[in-house]
Amino acid sequence: MASAQKNLSSYDDSSLPDAAPMTFGIVVADWNADITHELYRGCYDTLVKHGAKEENIHTVQVPGTFELPAAGRILAAREKPDVVVCLGCVIKGETKHDEYINNAVSQGLVNLSITTGKPFIFGVLTPNDHQQALDRAGGKHGNKGVEAAVTAIRMAELYRSSK
Ligand code: DLZ
Numbered sequence: 001m002a003s004a005q006k007n008l009s010s011y012d013d014s015s016l017p018d019a020a021p022m023t024f025g026i027v028v029a030d031w032n033a034d035i036t037h038e039l040y041r042g043c044y045d046t047l048v049k050h051g052a053k054e055e056n057i058h059t060v061q062v063p064g065t066f067e068l069p070a071a072g073r074i075l076a077a078r079e080k081p082d083v084v085v086c087l088g089c090v091i092k093g094e095t096k097h098d099e100y101i102n103n104a105v106s107q108g109l110v111n112l113s114i115t116t117g118k119p120f121i122f123g124v125l126t127p128n129d130h131q132q133a134l135d136r137a138g139g140k141h142g143n144k145g146v147e148a149a150v151t152a153i154r155m156a157e158l159y160r161s162s163k
Contacts, residue, residue, distance in 0.1 A: 020051040022156040024058065025081040027071045029088035031064040035130075038137040039087045039123060042145030043152075050153055056081075065090050065124055066101050069108030072120055076112075082156035083118065085148050089125040089133050102126050117162075119155035123148030 024047055028040045040059075047057055058079040062071045065088030072084045086109060090098045102124065109120040125144060127133040135141045 016050055016150060016153050017157045018051045019047055019153050019156070020053065022052060022083075022153065022160065023056045023079070023081040024052060024152060024156070025072065025075040025079055025084040026057065026059045027062060027068050027075060027084065027086045028059065029062050029065045029068060032089040032091060032133065035089040035125065035133045035137045036087055039089070039125070039143065039145030039148070042138065042143035043085055043087060043123065043149040044145075046146045046149035047152070050149075052153075064088070064101075065105055068105055068124070069112055069120075072109070073112055073116075076116060076118055076120075081118075082159050083121065083152045084112075085121040085123050085152045087123040087145060087148065089127070089137075091130060091133060092126075092128045098126065117159075119152070119159055121148050121152050121155065 026043060029036050044057060058075060058081060060071050060075050062068060068086040068088055072086050076084050090101050092098045105124060106122055109122050112120045123145060125133050125136050136144045
């Protein structure tokens with residue numbers, strides 16, 4: 001029987017769509033700034049590397065990860081970007097604050113994506129300790145801000161094709 005499967009593309013660096021016509025919002029939390037500002041750098045540089053124009057990348061800083069959904073909504077309404085990337089880092093501590101924040105933010109961002117029809121990208125690290133965060137912000141596990149940017153470009157393409 002003939003297969004109806006689509007050949008899935010690998011979306012490595014060379015197969016990503018050109019980001020030149022796309023517009024982006026980035027919200028970055030300042031809590032754990034040594035980590036989140038590195039995520040931001042990786043994200044921003046990756047968007048530009050793939051053709052995004054600097055004037056089409058709108059950035060907002062917020063105090064902590066908990067503020068990402070509210071600020072993302074404000075940024076989306078103000079600048080009308082194709083996609084909003086939200087970057088933060090919540091490190092596990094002695095209390096359950098990380099669970100409350102991470103659950104609220106992941107739920108908040110998916111709710112925004114569904115209710116607005118615009119993609120909101122979850123670029124939040126949820127490490128057990130500071131070293132795990134460093135490992136994912138330019139360390140041995142790469143920079144998750146780069147991955148968030150790649151996801152944003154793919155989702156911006158999908159969003160633009162739906163308009
Ligand atoms: C309060 C708090 C704590 C304890 N830890 C973090 C964290 O690890 N990462 C982070 O981004 N934010 C943290 N915050 C701050 C909250 O996200 C938020 O800014 C405050 O609760 C005010 O709403």
